Amino acid sequence: MxxxxxxxxxxxxxxxxxxxxxxxxxxxxxxxxxxxxxxxxxxxxxxxxxxxxxxxxxxxxxxxxxxxxxxxxxxxxxxxxxxxxxxxxxxxxxxxxxxxxxxxxxxxxxxxxxxxxxxxxxxARATDSTRVMKFTKVLSGTTVVLENLRELAWSGVPDYMRPDVWRLLLGYAPPNSDRKEGVLRRKRLEYLDFVSRYYDIPDTDRSDDEINMLRQIAVDCPRTVPDVTFFHEPQVQKSLERILYTWAIRHPASGYVQGINDLATPFLVVFLSEYLEGGMDNWSVCNLSPEKISNIEADCYWCLSKLLDGMxxxxxxxxxxxxxxxxxxxxxxxxxxxxxxxxxxxxxxxxxxxxxxxxxxxxxxxxxxxxxxxxxxxxxxxxxxxxxxxxxxxxxxxxxxxxxxxxxxxxxxxxxxxxxxxxxxxxxxxxxxxxxxxxxxxxxxxxxxxxxx
Structure with a gap:
């Protein structure tokens, strides 16, 4: 039964x-x-x-x-x-x-x-005053709650907040505001050291593979975003070349691959926007000091590295x-x-x-x-x-x-x-x-x- x-x-x-x-x-x-x-x-x-x-x-x-x-x-x-x-x-x-x-x-x-x-x-929903206030509130805390920032950023970031938000989202800048300046200063100096060790050297100190890679990058930089005149500036192309070559040397598992040059451009534009006003069509980096250019390059380098680490x-x-x-x-x-x-x-x-x-x-x-x-x-x-x-x-x-x-x-x-x-x-x-x-x-x-x- x-x-x-x-x-x-x-x-x-x-x-x-x-x-x-x-x-x-x-x-x-x-x-x-x-x-x-x-x-x-x-x-x-x-x-x-x-x-x-x-x-x-x-x-x-x-x-x-x-x-x-x-x-x-x-x-x-x-x-x-x-x-x-x-x-x-x-x-x-x-x-x-x-x-x-x-x-x-x-x-x-x-x-x-x-x-x-x-x-x-x-x-530009990101410019709505209510959303700007929400971003301001999240970013003004002693420690930024990244999950809240991600929720807001998903739907667009106000232009003038984008550099800070991107650094945080990528983990380049720490969420603790007290540590931010110190970390950025240290990472920017570290990038300068990389450039002096790997880029600012004669070709006689490079291997044949490194020489070929540098030449390929030099060829690709002028082709990057060809319909945007700002990227035609020699100084911009030189910055892009330094970033890409330094990244490739530091990441030998992949080295430089065509297409990575495109991935560096959004970072370059966003971090330049902290120093240049108006639309990109009117930008010129000629008047920027070497220190500012170095800081911009360093931020691009580290953020590109963080992005590519995930893929x-x-x-x-x-x-x-x-x-x-x-x-x-x-x-x-x-x-x-x-x-x-x-x-x-x-x-x-x-x-x-x-x-x-x-x-x-x-x-x-x-x-x-x-x-x-x-x-x-x-x-x-x-x-x-x-x-x-x-x-x-x-x-x-x-x-x-x-x-x-x-x-x-x-x-x-x-x-x-x-x-x-x-x-x-x-x-x-x-x-x-x-x-x-x-x-x-x-x-x-x-x-x-x-x-x-």
């Missing part, structure tokens, strides 16, 4: 589990349809929500982008936020691991975001880290937008043929340079999780042109993906890409079975 009772109990338990699993699968499939629907022009929720706006500059958006970022159909922030939280809760429950707390925290400033985006064609295998032999992430990107696109994935495969185009450069240069060559520092606010706020989050950003970036891609043959796909129509992009388009990426990351990252075949 006792055994029969146990068997009945186990059978009932199995039926309940089967019912729950079926319900979760059904809900997940519906959620997936919702995500795919977002690519057909519905409003896109996420870390930052863009609502209907009357800004005339939106008329300048490219036709390719208009499909995926239809502001006309955008609903209310409250409704959209609720839908996202419900979808994230459903998918996270399937794996009994939720990311809802982060999502709720990130959407607490949505009303301020919408107002600020409506005010400015730059999409070392991206730049070692054969760059296995990038190849691994390109494969994950392909799988994610297949799961989110199967028609695009199937079409690309049918045309014989490999993701590695276009996405390798995206990972190698972190999209710096794909978007207007004036948007790069905003994008990097999010990169640096992600911290150690950045490599995995790049997959979601790049999927969102690619699927901006979902419908367009399905109409192109192999040759047209190659040409289109090598010359994407982002020249007229503003912060609005970039925020849309980041919003989708955050939503998909929240839905899929803690439920890897949803990405399986």
């Amino acid at each position: 006792m055994n029969n009772t146990n068997r009945d109990s186990e059978e009932n338990q199995r039926k309940k589990e089967s019912t729950v699993t079926s319900l979760l699968d059904s809900r997940f499939n519906q959620t997936l349809k919702n995500v795919q629907g977002l690519l057909k022009g519905r409003s896109i929720p996420g870390k930052i929500l863009l609502t209907r706006r009357s800004d005339p500059s939106l008329q300048e958006l490219s036709p390719e982008y208009e499909r995926s970022s239809s502001f006309k159909d955008a609903g209310s922030s409250d409704r959209v936020t609720k839908e996202v939280e419900e979808e994230v809760q459903i998918t996270s429950n399937a794996n009994k691991n939720t990311n809802v707390n982060k999502l709720k925290t990130s959407t607490s400033n949505i009303e301020n975001t919408s107002k600020e985006v409506q005010k400015s064609t730059m999409g 070392q295998d991206h730049y070692t032999f054969a760059q296995p880290g990038i190849q691994r992430l390109v494969f994950k990107l392909k799988e994610l696109v297949r799961r989110i937008d199967e028609p695009v994935s199937r079409h690309v495969e049918e045309q014989g185009l490999e993701f590695l043929q276009f996405a390798f450069r995206w990972f190698n240069c972190l999209l710096i060559r794909e978007i207007p340079f004036h948007l790069v520092t905003r994008l990097w606010d999010t990169y640096l706020a992600e911290g150690d999780a950045l490599p995995e989050f790049l997959v979601y950003i790049f999927a969102s970036f690619l699927l901006t042109w979902s419908d367009k891609l399905q109409m192109l043959d192999f040759q047209e796909l190659v040409m289109f993906l090598q010359h994407l129509p982002t020249q007229k992009w503003t912060h609005a388009e970039l925020e849309m890409v980041l919003s989708r990426a955050f939503m998909w990351h929240s839905m899929f990252n803690n439920s890897p079975s949803h990405l399986a075949s």
Whole structure:
């Protein structure tokens, strides 16, 4: 009798589990349809929500982008936020691991975001007075709480605060304000020592490999961000050369790899902004003292080192880290937008043929340079999780042109993906890409079975 009772109990338990699993699968499939629907022009929720706006500059958006970022159909922030939280809760429950707390925290400033985006064609939510006050409060403490700073920085950093915030996010500057000046002074002197030992020496003291590496860097520096005249200045190129060569000598496992020169440019611009006023088009480093230039270079060197420490295998032999992430990107696109994935495969185009450069240069060559520092606010706020989050950003970036891609043959796909129509992009388009990426990351990252075949 006792055994029969146990068997009945186990059978009932199995039926309940089967019912729950079926319900979760059904809900997940519906959620997936919702995500795919977002690519057909519905409003896109996420870390930052863009609502209907009357800004005339939106008329300048490219036709390719208009499909995926239809502001006309955008609903209310409250409704959209609720839908996202419900979808994230459903998918996270399937794996009994939720990311809802982060999502709720990130959407607490949505009303301020919408107002600020409506005010400015730059999409500079970071300049909203309420957010500036929040940054000021976090940064003014004796010890900066980095988690709070990351939450704020994810959605953009005020320009004049960016140098301090980036140093903190990368762990270059200590969160304890009493130690900050001492640490920076010591690290800057350390960089000076590196330069004198490795760079300011005759070629007769270098190995053949070091001479070849220095020559390659000297060739690449003038090619770096060619459409920004500021980088044409000989002094700027010389600073970039010193930073890259010193970094390469200090990191022999990878040495210099083409693409790392691009990664140094956001740091150079941000740390120069502490000493130069106005827009970058009017900048000149000729009047800066050698001490200031040295400090700027040192900050760039150490921050570049901190960034690359988290993705070392991206730049070692054969760059296995990038190849691994390109494969994950392909799988994610297949799961989110199967028609695009199937079409690309049918045309014989490999993701590695276009996405390798995206990972190698972190999209710096794909978007207007004036948007790069905003994008990097999010990169640096992600911290150690950045490599995995790049997959979601790049999927969102690619699927901006979902419908367009399905109409192109192999040759047209190659040409289109090598010359994407982002020249007229503003912060609005970039925020849309980041919003989708955050939503998909929240839905899929803690439920890897949803990405399986």
